[in-house]
Each structure stands twice: as C-alpha cells, then as structure tokens.
Amino acid sequence: MSAIAVSGADFLREHLRARLTLVMLIAIPALFVIASASVLGEFAAALGGSVGGDSASALGAGWAAAFLAGALGFFQVASSREADRRLALAGMGAARVAVARISASIALGLLISTVAFLTLQLSAGVAHPAHAFAAILIFALIYVGIGTLVGSFVSGALEGSLTVAFIFLIDAFSGPGMSGSGGVAQLMPTRKAADVLIAAGAGRGSPASDWIAVALTTLGALLLAAAAFWLSARPRST
Amino acid sequence: MNGRASTATRMGFREQLRRPLLLVLLVAVPLLFISWSFAITEATPRLITLPGGEQLLTTMRELHGAVMVPITVGFLAGLIGLFVIRSALESDRRLVLAGYSPGEAILPRIAVLVSATLVVLAVSLAVTAIDFIPASWGPFVAGNLLAGLIYGAIGALAGASIGRLGGAYLMFFLPMLDIGVAQNPMFFDGSPPGWATALPGYGPTRVIIDGAFSQSFGAIGPLVVALLWLLGLSLAVLVLLRRSLGGH
Numbered sequence: 220m221s222a223i224a225v226s227g228a229d230f231l232r233e234h235l236r237a238r239l240t241l242v243m244l245i246a247i248p249a250l251f252v253i254a255s256a257s258v259l260g261e262f263a264a265a266l267g268g269s270v271g272g273d274s275a276s277a278l279g280a281g282w283a284a285a286f287l288a289g290a291l292g293f294f295q296v297a298s299s300r301e302a303d304r305r306l307a308l309a310g311m312g313a314a315r316v317a318v319a320r321i322s323a324s325i326a327l328g329l330l331i332s333t334v335a336f337l338t339l340q341l342s343a344g345v346a347h348p349a350h351a352f353a354a355i356l357i358f359a360l361i362y363v364g365i366g367t368l369v370g371s372f373v374s375g376a377l378e379g380s381l382t383v384a385f386i387f388l389i390d391a392f393s394g395p396g397m398s399g400s401g402g403v404a405q406l407m408p409t410r411k412a413a414d415v416l417i418a419a420g421a422g423r424g425s426p427a428s429d430w431i432a433v434a435l436t437t438l439g440a441l442l443l444a445a446a447a448f449w450l451s452a453r454p455r456s457t
Numbered sequence: 458m459n460g461r462a463s464t465a466t467r468m469g470f471r472e473q474l475r476r477p478l479l480l481v482l483l484v485a486v487p488l489l490f491i492s493w494s495f496a497i498t499e500a501t502p503r504l505i506t507l508p509g510g511e512q513l514l515t516t517m518r519e520l521h522g523a524v525m526v527p528i529t530v531g532f533l534a535g536l537i538g539l540f541v542i543r544s545a546l547e548s549d550r551r552l553v554l555a556g557y558s559p560g561e562a563i564l565p566r567i568a569v570l571v572s573a574t575l576v577v578l579a580v581s582l583a584v585t586a587i588d589f590i591p592a593s594w595g596p597f598v599a600g601n602l603l604a605g606l607i608y609g610a611i612g613a614l615a616g617a618s619i620g621r622l623g624g625a626y627l628m629f630f631l632p633m634l635d636i637g638v639a640q641n642p643m644f645f646d647g648s649p650p651g652w653a654t655a656l657p658g659y660g661p662t663r664v665i666i667d668g669a670f671s672q673s674f675g676a677i678g679p680l681v682v683a684l685l686w687l688l689g690l691s692l693a694v695l696v697l698l699r700r701s702l703g704g705h
Contacts, residue, residue: 240620243626255636258644265643267499283630290629295632302570341656375480377540377674380625384532392497 222311223319230295230323244291244327248283253342255279268397270417277351277420278344278413280335281292281358283392285409288328288359289383292366296448297379303452313453317445320395321367325441326353328359331339346422354416357437362387371447411436461557468567473569483573487529487581494525495588503646503648509675510664512647520643521590523669524579524636526601527662531608531632534574538612539624541570544702546617559702561694570613574605589669596668597675603683604661610633610690611657617697636662657686 235241259275269453270278296303302321307313320329336345336352345351366383386408391397394413406411411432415425473479498521504514530703549562591597611631615624638644639653640662653659660683667676 220679231679234622237620237623240623240626243619248632251630251634254638258638258641261644265499265501266497286629287626290625291622293573294625298621320675321511375479376621376625377477377536378482378542380536380629381479381486381533384629385482385486385489392493397497443525 223322223417226306226311226319227322227326230299231326232297233299234323234327244287245311245334245378248280248287248331249338251283252276252280252335252338255282256339256343263397265395266323266392267284268395269396271393272421273343273345274417274420276339277345277354277416278341278394280351281355281386281409281413281416284328284332284335284355284359285362285390286384286387287331288324289362289366289369289387290380291327291331292324292363292379292444293370293373293379293383294366294376295320295327296367296370296451297374297376300374300451302359303335307452308454311405311450314445316452317448320448321363321441321445323369324363325360328363332356332359347419347424350415350419350424354412354419354433357433358409358416360437361412361440364437364444367444368440368447371444371451408436408440423440459561459654462561462564465552465557465561465627466568468516469565469569470572473573475616479535483533483577484580486533487577488584490529491522491525491581491584492587495522498522504646505642505666505670507671507675508679509671509673510669510673511675514669517643519589519669520641522585522590523591523597523665524641527604527658527665528632528637530574530577530581530601530605530657532533532628533577534605535612535624535628535632536571536616537573538570538575538614539616539621539628540612541573542613542616542698543564543621543624545698549702553620553702554568554583560698562702563698566698570609571606574609575580578605591669592672593674594669596664596674596680598668599680600661600664600666600676600683603664603680603687604636605656607657607661607683607686610687610694613694614690614697616696617701621648632658643665654682657690660684660686 256276260271260280263270307316332355336355369379369382390407393407399455411429415429418425498518500516500518503517506512545566552562612628615627635656635658639656640649640658660679663679664676
C-alpha cells in the first residue's frame, strides 16, 4: 500500500513540476467557465436544446473539468509508458503502478473540478452546490478513465490528444440540453452526470436512480482504465 | 532547398505517413465536427454585422457550419504545431551537432506543419461544401488558411516555451475560446465584442465571415491584422527554434 502511495505522490509531483502546467490546470477551467457562462445557453438553443441560465453555466464547468481531465489522464499514461513498464518489471507490478497512476490523475481531477466549481460559484452562483460539485467531479473522473484508456492503447501524443478530443466533442454535442435526447445520445459517458449537473444548476436535486447510474458509470470508466493500463504495462514473455 | 534539407524534409513526411491513426484522425475530425455541426443546428434566423458594417440576416445553422471550419482547422493545426516542434526540439539538436545548420533543421519541420495544415484545410473545406457554399470562396479559404497558420504557430510557440503538457492543455482550449466563443457571431450581438479584437482569431474569423456571407470584400482591416499576427508569430517561432537548436 505504501508503495502505491509513494508512487502516486511521485507521479503527482512529476506532473506538477513545471509551474506553467499547474498555472494552466488552474487558469484554463476558470477561464472556460467564465467565457462559456454567457454563451452556452444561446449555443444550446441553436442546437434545439433547452438548457439555459445557471444550468448552462454549470454544464460549462463540467465540460471544462472533463476535457482537461481527459488530457491529463492520457498524458499520465502516454508520457511515461516505458518508465511504468520498468517500474512494473522491477517488482512493483503492473496492477500497483496502474492504481498509483490513476490515483495521481484522480487527485489532479479533484484540483481541476474544485477550480471549475469555485469559478462557477463565484461567477454565477449555484443553487445546489453540493450536487453541482459532485457532478463536476464525476465529469472529471469519467474523463480521467477515458484519457487513461486512450493512453493505454494509443502511444502518439498527437493521435491520443485528438482521440480524447474526438470522444469529448461527440459526448458534449450530444449531451442533454444540447442536440441529443434519444438513441446514441443515451449511451454517451457523461449523459447522466450532465442530467445531475443541469438539475443542480437549476436548484433541483436528482433522483437516486440518476446517482446510481452516475456512480456505476464512473466506477466502470475507472475500472476499465485500470484494466487497460494493467494490460499495457504488464511484463510480457519474450 | 539543398540536399540535406530535402533529405530531412523527406524523412519528416515519411515519419508522419507511418502514423496511420494520425492520418485517419486528420480526416475524421473535420468530417465529423463540421458535418455534425450542420446536421444538429437549427436554422433559426440570426442578424449579424459583416466586417464592412453592413447587417445581414442569416441562420444559426449556416453560421455554426461556417465558424466550425476555423475552429477545427485552428484546433488541429495548433496541436500539430505543438507536437511537431516538441519532436524537433527532442531530436533536431542532434542534427545540428552533426553538421546541419539550424535553418536546415527547422525548414523540414515547418514544411510538415504547413502541409498538415493544408491537408486539414482541404478536408474541412470539402466537407463544408456539402452543406454550405460561401458567397466568396477566396476570402473564405484565405481566412481559414490564416486561422490554421496562426494557430499552428501558436502551437509551435507553446511547444517550445511551455512544454508538451502545458502546451497541450492550452491548445485544447484556446482555439475554442477565441474562435468558438469570442469571435463567433452566433453569440453576443452578432459581431465580436471590443476585447475580442485583441485575440489572434479576430482577423481570420472576420475575413471568413466576410467571405461566407458577402460577395464584395470588406475585411481589409481584419486581413491586415491577421497577416501581422502571422508574421509576428512566425518570426517568434523561428527565433525560438534557432535559439533552442543552438543557432545565433
């Protein structure tokens, strides 16, 4: 357990060593939430969606956290693939390296979500802050899973970044309040998290069934990511 | 171009052609983003102000499709610029140590970046033409090319100055906030707010909007602004690369 904690802390330090990276992790979600707050309602209306006002602002915070978390999940895995394999071979084991890497990404996802939530709270105010924060964090965690999953299979930084962006934009455009309401839109990863976030933005709570669906999606994304990471980092017989 | 530079350029292109997923994504991303934007947007009326000051009634659908082209081209060119330059910084220093001049090492990377931008631009324009024919192709194409080159240079600068990770975070959001929000006539009063004129996407987007909806060219000012941005950024990239590769 201590090996996982030490490695996780090291992975976190590695990611934040460059001060400009930390500045980006804080400034980008804040700027995105502020800039999108005034326009997301109009954008949703143009797509035939119904989300507006504080719900649209809240959705912007979820998107900012998700997109950034997807990128960081991808780079956590892709930028250190060889080092992680050596760490696994040296005795730590692929499963523990996977847990440490994903834990570091979750910690960074928590930082991004907190920045996005605080910006939202200060700029627009949220009627149901606890639910809004939980939903924004869930957006980030689902995309930590997606980023890690992509990073486990795609080695090129450009290809991986584009794949994460591709998934994110399909998800965001077909989300509730935007263009999607049925069919494939129901299968998008942040579908239920967006329902919860929109409700929280409008000052409403969400039913238990939504929370269960959101928890299962998050757990599924993280478990799938851990399994994919384990597969890519495990020692292979030659 | 001398023999060494042309060899390095050939190798640079071969390196990109060995990445099939990248080629698929460079075609699939514009195809999906632009055609989907047309497909999902309602044709609700929207009054916009053209760069010449004339007001025009169009639809949200046409605006979204037209603006999605520079967002896509800028986003892809920015990421390509970022990673091409990171790759150059990691390996081209060795070429310089082996006897290449910094110029001979830089030129192939710039050629790859500009070519990839042209590929993305060609795919984006072809996809756009399925749903929307601009009033004037010339300014529409020129504006999108400028958006791609400007964001390619910004990506290259980000890669050289703030690193791969910080640069990737920046290039994920900057084109969307600049072209997708600040310059987008779908929002605000149909023209960019005052503060948006200070952003790099202002010139290209106004030229694109003019080309998309007007048959007479009235965006000379924004065109000059865009060209100045491109010139300044290109010089900054060249200076930074020469310094990084050990030139004087």
